[in-house]
Amino acid sequence: MDESSRPPKKKQRSFTVREKRGAVRRMREIGVEEVAHELRCARGTANGWWQQAETLFSFTGHATSKTMKGQGRKVLFPHVPAVVTYMKDVRRDEKALTTRGIMEFMLQIEPAWVASYMQTRGAGS
Incomplete structure (x- = not known):
């Protein structure tokens, strides 16, 4: 396929904890699918935030953080x-x-x- 005929790559969107909290509040009013459509994100992504609602609201880190930390492999050996x-x-x-x-x-x-x-x-x- 020719380089010029390819559609441009879609930039991957990321949401801050503050945005996710706002989306969950909105989901309580209008539902998961409608919020996903408003934010132009996958329904599965919005549903994941809905399932993580308790964790999102209890998170004490920066609201502008993209993640709730704790990713990565856990250390098995203590030393x-x-x-x-x-x-x-x-x-x-x-x-x-x-x-x-x-x-x-x-x-x-x-x-x-x-x-x-x-x-x-x-x-x-």
Whole structure:
């Protein structure tokens, strides 16, 4: 397809917590579908705000924030900085960095956590 014949990409819209709160208030009056149409957003997006209404109104952060924070992967191991330091030390010494070595280090500093982690994993996983 020719570059000039492609329609321009639609810019992804994002809404602040304040806008989401206002939308939820409006949904109480006229409904989810009507608000989605007014805001020109997907009905599923508006419905998600409706389902999150309690969380949206109890959020104590900045109203201009786009998210309610807490995204991202949760840390499993409690001493991640110590493991990173160990890995850097091994590399600096020009030794082979292995998973076994990392697990042995983790076992030294947090044996209870490693034991409970290994119980949740099957043999060989």
